[in-house]
Amino acid sequence: MIVSIASGKGGTGKTSIAVNIAVSLGRDVQLLDCDVEEPNAHLLIHPKIIREEQIYSLVPSINENLCDHCGKCAKFCSYNAIFVTPKEVLVFKELCHGCGGCILVCPKGAITEGKHKIGKLSLGYANGIEIVYGELEVGEPMATPLIREIKRHINKSKNVILDAPPGASCPMIETVKNSDFCILVTEPTPFGLHDLKVAVQVLEDMKIPLGVVVNRAGIGDKKVYEYCRKKDIPILLEIPYQRRIAELYSRGIPFSLEMPDWREKFKTLFNEVKVLANK
Amino acid sequence: MRVCVSATANSLDAPVDPRFGRCPYFIIVDLETMRFEAVPNMASGAMGGAGIQAAQIVASKGVKVVITGNVGPNAFQALSAAGIKIVTGAYGTVREAIEKYKRGELREISSPTVGGHFGMGMGRGRGLRRWW
Numbered sequence: 001m002i003v004s005i006a007s008g009k010g011g012t013g014k015t016s017i018a019v020n021i022a023v024s025l026g027r028d029v030q031l032l033d034c035d036v037e038e039p040n041a042h043l044l045i046h047p048k049i050i051r052e053e054q055i056y057s058l059v060p061s062i063n064e065n066l067c068d069h070c071g072k073c074a075k076f077c078s079y080n081a082i083f084v085t086p087k088e089v090l091v092f093k094e095l096c097h098g099c100g101g102c103i104l105v106c107p108k109g110a111i112t113e114g115k116h117k118i119g120k121l122s123l124g125y126a127n128g129i130e131i132v133y134g135e136l137e138v139g140e141p142m143a144t145p146l147i148r149e150i151k152r153h154i155n156k157s158k159n160v161i162l163d164a165p166p167g168a169s170c171p172m173i174e175t176v177k178n179s180d181f182c183i184l185v186t187e188p189t190p191f192g193l194h195d196l197k198v199a200v201q202v203l204e205d206m207k208i209p210l211g212v213v214v215n216r217a218g219i220g221d222k223k224v225y226e227y228c229r230k231k232d233i234p235i236l237l238e239i240p241y242q243r244r245i246a247e248l249y250s251r252g253i254p255f256s257l258e259m260p261d262w263r264e265k266f267k268t269l270f271n272e273v274k275v276l277a278n279k
Numbered sequence: 280m281r282v283c284v285s286a287t288a289n290s291l292d293a294p295v296d297p298r299f300g301r302c303p304y305f306i307i308v309d310l311e312t313m314r315f316e317a318v319p320n321m322a323s324g325a326m327g328g329a330g331i332q333a334a335q336i337v338a339s340k341g342v343k344v345v346i347t348g349n350v351g352p353n354a355f356q357a358l359s360a361a362g363i364k365i366v367t368g369a370y371g372t373v374r375e376a377i378e379k380y381k382r383g384e385l386r387e388i389s390s391p392t393v394g395g396h397f398g399m400g401m402g403r404g405r406g407l408r409r410w411w
Contacts, residue, residue: 080331083361085338
């Protein structure tokens with residue numbers, strides 16, 4: 001089963017919950033950290049890294065000797081990544097989506113595949129948990145190709161947990177796409193509720209079954225609960241605003257490792273997700 | 280010589296639109312005759328690379344100078360590669376902006392005046408949501 005963990009609002013506790021689920025399940029688990037701009041699951045899991053890969057996207061490389069500056073490539077490009085003057089061709093690499101269409105439409109065969117480094121992928125293990133994460137090159141505007149690359153490592157015979165980036169735009173959507181269930185982590189505050197609603201809308205559009213985990217329960221107000229009741233969204237777990245939990249987190253320790261009651265709670269959470277996903 | 284002024288509507292009396300990449304119209308004017316052509320800007324709705332597409336439209340019309348309010352990094356790079364001069368700080372109507380240019384009151388720039396996507400959100404940079 002593939003479960004994604006998203007939120008809308010940043011800092012609600014997605015990674016903490018993703019890691020605690022992984023650690024509580026203990027075996028046959030894959031944790032894929034898809035927050036490639038700021039991966040931090042590995043800071044809680046401390047894996048032994050066994051492989052690192054440089055990840056490239058495809059960008060056009062223009063051979064000016066063959067090019068007659070007809071401009072067909074620029075006209076074709078839906079992303080405006082190519083600009084043609086009578087003297088030269090400019091490629092705006094950050095806008096290129098790697099579709100390869102310019103290579104096909106060039107009548108002179110003047111365009112070939114060039115490589116553009118977008119980031120690094122790391123694969124490792126920690127106590128039976130396989131972790132894959134990516135680090136996007138600083139300044140690189142598109143996270144989705146690297147997220148796609150991470151997801152290529154999905155092993156469907158395992159329990160796959162995808163830790164999504166915050167927000168509700170392309171990187172989050174790319175992460176949650178094709179997951180069997182999405183757990184939305186929120187905090188019971190006006191900011192938490194506002195951003196939760198946006199994330200719920202996205203998942204409803206994508207027809208992905210969802211449930212909510214309320215983190216830092218006890219702070220704020222009751223409006224998140226009212227909203228979930230009104231929308232018939234199951235609240236799968238509440239994690240209280242407790243000093244011990246925050247302390248362990250601040251030391252880079254998944255709290256269920258040192259608070260064993262929580263291991264059962266996270267296992268139960270995962271099993272309930274399995275049941276809901278199959279409905 | 281042909282110049283291009285970014286405009287909000289399709290005449291010489293239209294107000295200048297301070298955005299190059301996302302203005303509704305390019306008013307292409309022959310400086311000697313003041314005959315003009317109003318070209319709708321197909322780049323204005325582009326998700327990204329509006330400045331590049333706008334530069335391509337303008338370059339294909341044989342324009343030698345662009346007169347506008349602001350130009351972002353992509354448009355700047357593209358127009359410069361095409362050998363097109365860029366003059367910013369224009370305001371008033373298209374006609375008035377051209378008169379100011381002819382009198383040498385508008386300055387040619389050597390670097391972009393604003394960051395990327397500035398023209399979204401009514402030209403005040405508010406249409407682009409960032410979470411930081």
